Amino acid sequence: MDHFLYRNGILHAEDVPLPEIAAQVGTPFYVYSTATLTRHYQLFKDALDGVPNMVCFAMKANSNQAVLKVLAGLGAGMDVVSGGEYARAKAAGVPGERIVFSGVGKTRAEMRAALEGGIRQFNIESEPEMGVLSEVASSMGATAPVTIRVNPDVDARTHEKIATGKSDNKFGIPISRAKEVYALAASLPGLEVIGIDVHIGSQLVDLEPFEQAYAKVAELTRMLRAEGHDIRRLDLGGGLGIPYTRSNEAPPLPTDYGALIKRCVAGLDVEVEIEPGRLIAGNAGLLVSSVIYLKNGEGRDFLILDAAMNDLIRPSMYGAYHDIDPVVEPAPGAGRQPYDVVGPVCESGDTFAKGRELPPLVSGDLVAFRSAGAYGAVMSSEYNTRPLIPEVLVKGDHVAVIRPRPTFDEIINRDIVPEWL
């Protein structure tokens, strides 16, 4: 459930009609709902009730300061994958003890910054990385809390670009080698082994792969404890999928996911961490765009929008499907017709949807892409010198621009022409 509903025939973000925001900030723009972000975070908290847990928002999905503030204010931790994300989490007021550092290629500088600023744990992904963290922490006289990310060789049955739990993916260490890698970690100075980490992929629409992976992690917990390791925390990653279309079957609910986790960790006496990104932010955001032109092609009609692949890259990058709704609700029984929905960028990949059935639209009409709150704004670029589009946050009838659209001058003035030219 989200808080983007038609009221009196106009699509609203909570209590605010989208045309009002469009008039204020211009199109295209992203808009997020505080109530939906809050609800989605709370769903996970409720689902894990009864088990010591921390829900760490995977802020790669949406790292706007205001969004982080909403979640941090609810008690969320953050899962970060770069020095930049770490700095963003700290800037949003998240204490170091609620920040988990993931990612396959952490640099010395990133490790140092996190150790200086405080960190809940590093999720280590390889032996070389472990060696470097040991060196960095020791040189600072610090001890780095670590989990080791294991690759359980489980097929997440998701898009190949976002599957991470098979042995041919670059992530984690093979679970079959966990025993020796944990022994190495325990022998290195500056590291304190505290748990196990696993993340098998994103947009999983089936609980079975989670079950397989978590069962392996539970078994590994017992084995490593028998080896003398103090495994007290399991980071079970993110990845729970969301409905991208109203017509397909619904992905599993956080409640079912939580029940599965509880089943898998029963009797282990561990603290559970999860790192959801998409489920918290995805359906908490829309991308709102205007129709620039309707162009009649040969055998097809192109709806040319002012949003493009640089603003929302998921359709061209993953062939992802996003529902597109007219902001003015079509009259009951209004006809629909197929459109190729495209942006103005100069490549054919700049296509949001082909043959999408929509009510008749004309130049100036507003449309909203659903499920755009995760991996939307964060993956955008200024390709074709199209300014990053504004982000807007709504809470009830409050509206705020939480990232303004840069001016052309701001964009151009970031470039430096050498004086010797």
Ligand code: LLP
């Ligand atoms: N934890 C780790 C270690 C991850 O790599 C990811 C996502 C997550 C948590 C969060 O997964 P989520 O709950 O959001 O599924 N750009 C792609 C998604 C990439 C996901 C990468 N890792 C997309 O637009 O679909």
